[in-house]
Amino acid sequence: MKRVCVFCGSSNGVRPVYAAAARALGRALAERKIGLVYGGGCVGLIGTLAEAVLEENGKVVGVIPQALVERELAHHGVSELIIVQSMHERKAKMAEFADAFIAMPGGYGTLEEFSEIITWAQLGLHRKPSGILNVDGYYDPLLLLFDRAVSEGFLRPAYRRLVIQEKDPGRLLDLLERCVLPPAEKWIERDES
Numbered sequence: 603m604k605r606v607c608v609f610c611g612s613s614n615g616v617r618p619v620y621a622a623a624a625r626a627l628g629r630a631l632a633e634r635k636i637g638l639v640y641g642g643g644c645v646g647l648i649g650t651l652a653e654a655v656l657e658e659n660g661k662v663v664g665v666i667p668q669a670l671v672e673r674e675l676a677h678h679g680v681s682e683l684i685i686v687q688s689m690h691e692r693k694a695k696m697a698e699f700a701d702a703f704i705a706m707p708g709g710y711g712t713l714e715e716f717s718e719i720i721t722w723a724q725l726g727l728h729r730k731p732s733g734i735l736n737v738d739g740y741y742d743p744l745l746l747l748f749d750r751a752v753s754e755g756f757l758r759p760a761y762r763r764l765v766i767q768e769k770d771p772g773r774l775l776d777l778l779e780r781c782v783l784p785p786a787e788k789w790i791e792r793d794e795s
Contacts, residue, residue, distance in 0.1 A: 603636055603701045603702055603775075603778065603779050604636065604637060604701055605636065605637040605638070605639050605661075605663070605699055605700050605701055606631060606636055606637075606638065606639065606700060606701065606702045606703070606704055606775070606778070607638075607639040607640065607696045607697065607699070607700035607702070607703045607704070607719075608627065608638060608639070608640050608648075608651060608703075608704045608705075608706060609640075609641070609703070609704070609705045609706070609708060609711075609712045609715040609716050609719075610624065610640075610646075610647040610648055610651060610705070610706035610707060610708045610712055611646050611647045611648070611706070611707055611708035611709055611712060612641075612643055612645050612646040612647070612648055612675075612708075612711070613645075613646045613647070613708075613709070614646050614647060614650065615647070615707055617738070619737060619738050620647055620706075620707050620737055620738075620740075621647065621650045623706065623707075623735060623737040623771065624647045624650040624651040624654060624706060625650060625651075625654040626654075626771045627651060627654070627704070627706065627735060627771040628650075628651045628652070628653070628654025628655040628657075628658070628660070629654055629655075629658055630771040630772045630775055631655055631660055631775070632654070632655045632657075632658030632659065632660030633658065634775060635660070636660075636775070637655075637660065637661035637662065637663060637681075638651065638652065638655045638660065638661070638662045638663065639663045639665065639696050639699045639700045640652060640662070640663075640664055640665075640696070641664065641665065641666060641692065641696070642664025642665050642666030642670070642676055642677060642680070642683055642684070642685075642692075643664070643666065643670065643675045643676065643677060644675060644676065644677035644678075645675060647706060647707065647708065649677060651706070652664065652677050652680060656679065656680070656681075661681045661682075662677075662680040662681045662682075663680065663681060663682045663683075663684065663699055664676070664677055664680040664682070664683045664684065665684045665686060665692050665695045665696050665699075666683065666684070666685060666686070666692065667685070667686055667687065667688055667689055667691070667692055668685055668686070668687060671685055693715060693718060693719075697719060697722070697728065697730075700730065701730055702730055702731045702732070702733070702778045702779075702781075703716065703719045703730065703731070703732040703733070704732075704733050704734070704735055704774065704778070705732075705733075705734050705735070705741070706735045706737065707737050707740040707741075713744075716732070716734075719732055720732050720764050720765055723764050723783065724761050724764060729783055731766065731777075731778045731781035731783060732764060732765055732766065733765065733766035733767065733768065733774050733777060733778050734765060734766070734767040734768075735768065735769070735771060735774055736767045736768065736769050737769065738769075741767065745765075745767055748762055748765060749762070760784035760785070761784070763784050764783065764784070766778060766781060
């Protein structure tokens with residue numbers, strides 16, 4: 603695992619535990635010499651995470667749409683800043699560069715990006731592990747929803763296992779590195795997506 607893409611909030615949230623978790627994950631990535639791929643911003647948890655990696659001399663690749671650069675939200679101190687034209691291009695580029703994915707606490711954008719990544723895994727468009735850093739139980743309701751989707755017949759149990767969850771950043775990275783994805787029924791070919 604050379605690079606991990608992390609999705610998280612452009613806000614810090616109301617409790618300091620979220621920023622502390624972002625700093626801990628950033629340090630853990632840098633200590634393992636795993637590069638960070640992220641949305642390229644300088645605010646909120648995303649900025650805190652990037653700064654933590656950089657402070658430990660780690661590598662950070664930011665991918666940000668031009669519209670957000672114009673709003674002065676880009677982090678110009680990262681190892682590499684890639685400016686794209688759209689959010690769709692941003693997600694595709696981040697997925698291309700990453701070997702695994704992590705969702706930290708965040709809002710609609712975080713949920714949307716992470717959901718798309720696990721959907722791509724379900725469809726067989728990539729074979730990269732995905733995990734949730736479940737800071738202080740933040741994602742407990744979402745994990746219960748995933749379990750309910752299985753019990754109600756909307757999600758196969760094998761696909762539920764596409765999402766690893768852990769509350770400790772180091773243990774989550776260990777799990778992602780050792781992850782063997784369940785066989786995916788290939789519904790479409792990559793060039794059809």
